[in-house]
Amino acid sequence: MQAQLIALDWGTSSLRAYKLGPAGVVLEQRALASGIMHLPTEARDIAGVRCTDGFELAFDAACGDWLDVAPHLPVIACGMVGSAQGWSEAAYRATPVDVSSLGQALHRVRSLRGVEVHIVPGVIEPDGLPNVMRGEETQVLGVLQSLPAGADVLIGLPGSHCKWVKVVEGRITHFDTFMTGELFAILSKHSILGRTQKPCEQFQAQAFDRGVHVALSADGERGLLSTLFSARTLGLTAELSAEQQADYLSGLMIGHELAGLPGSAKHQPIILVGAVALCTRYQRALALCGFAHVSLAQEATERGLWQLAVEAGLTQPATEA
């Protein structure tokens, strides 16, 4: 099958490149460590010019050989590559947004070899406390593609900064961010709680569940700043072993996050997108919290990038080569 589109998922710490064929089928994919905070630095010739620009170097490493073979392939990218610290800033679009409004707002940057890279803008919810995302909007659109048109759904994207995105009639109308993943990492690495944790290969289900239940209990109403200390005291009183403490903390924090979701979400379809191990944790915690309809989505990013490229007219919806 002939390649139709190069799609890049370019975040803070990694860069994933997809060569997509007709109807967005994945022909080839690669993962590089060249996130926008970890760009290559070694100078190289690109299109006959000595180049030191990290974005150009990473772009060339990700898909230069694909473009050598097919120089006119359209290129689309999402994620932090479009942030103020990225290759070129793609201004946020305000909620509500859908695949059509985002697809028509792609921001272009011309690479050294003359290829235009079309960057998906991030999304801002400006009302009240402002909220932003970059990359997750594309994953959400990828999930929607496999649902009936006009679906109402809540999409959870666990990670460093977990997003919960509300979709009404196929449009992103609202979203919240929870810094659960980043906070868990720095608590384990830099706080007193990490000092007594012992790494453990096996998932400590009982400790995880206990953490979720504490977040939902009357103790949990004092908030995370208070319940966090129990990860230490339950160790001191020998109720948690050193091996159980990390999963207890994980359950506790995810439990607090889920307690912050609107109550109405309990009876709504929920779809999780992200690394499978992490989504499985969330699925378990959601069940404990009484969320009834939870499923997992796959390949959301590449599907979303394909949809946006179609909307932008960069490629055709279902050409068979």
Place this chain on the structure above:
Amino acid sequence: MQAQLIALDWGTSSLRAYKLGPAGVVLEQRALASGIMHLPTEARDIAGVRCTDGFELAFDAACGDWLDVAPHLPVIACGMVGSAQGWSEAAYRATPVDVSSLGQALHRVRSLRGVEVHIVPGVIEPDGLPNVMRGEETQVLGVLQSLPAGADVLIGLPGSHCKWVKVVEGRITHFDTFMTGELFAILSKHSILGRTQKPCEQFQAQAFDRGVHVALSADGERGLLSTLFSARTLGLTAELSAEQQADYLSGLMIGHELAGLPGSAKHQPIILVGAVALCTRYQRALALCGFAHVSLAQEATERGLWQLAVEAGLTQPATEA
């Protein structure tokens, strides 16, 4: 005036030594960096013996010269020195406790020079999620000394691990811990929120107040994991300058802490103990949260240690030399 007692406030990162005279008046005091995690390591002769023990070395540095002059002075100590990682473990006493029950439960360790050091036990609240403190119980008893006997009061001790201690009829009946101080420090140092903060000498009152208000708002009900991200997005939308971000975060976190206190505390006398700058922040936030009766206490530790020494019979309540 003649010295009556040596009192040590010996925590994780510092060691404060007080030479107390009649009625507990402070004759001399010192602050050393020799907390139990930062003990001296250089060998020295103590009482004619070559010594390498960090606790002995720190003890000698803190009050060896006072004991040379008056070898029979009683010595009392509180704080992490009595923890499992301390000089000698003073087992926790369970709530409820008062000055009398703690004073009669001092734990003794004999120093190289033959002097007994009397260590105040920490306090544990074993019911429900367990909670512990070491050192704060002594400060609470020091505060109570200046109140009418049998007072009912809520005592707040801001710090790395902020304690809120409920006192009913002169007894510690319940307490909560909030990891506000430690979490603020690691978020500022190790998270994405710290990257855009610019240090600022001047207290940013407006930003601090805004943080408190956000914690109390409908947005705050999603919990700290969610509102934390606003410290970043309000920067992105230019609603907070780089200089304001740290105080916004401080107000936000203290606001969430105070939102976790029982509602009944609003009409109760509250007394704050700790570093003046930090207590002033809490006082401001408490006012914004509608807590009506707040005051600050001074010299709580040395007063508490004196009271406990009196209860233990180590010294006399009000001898005039």
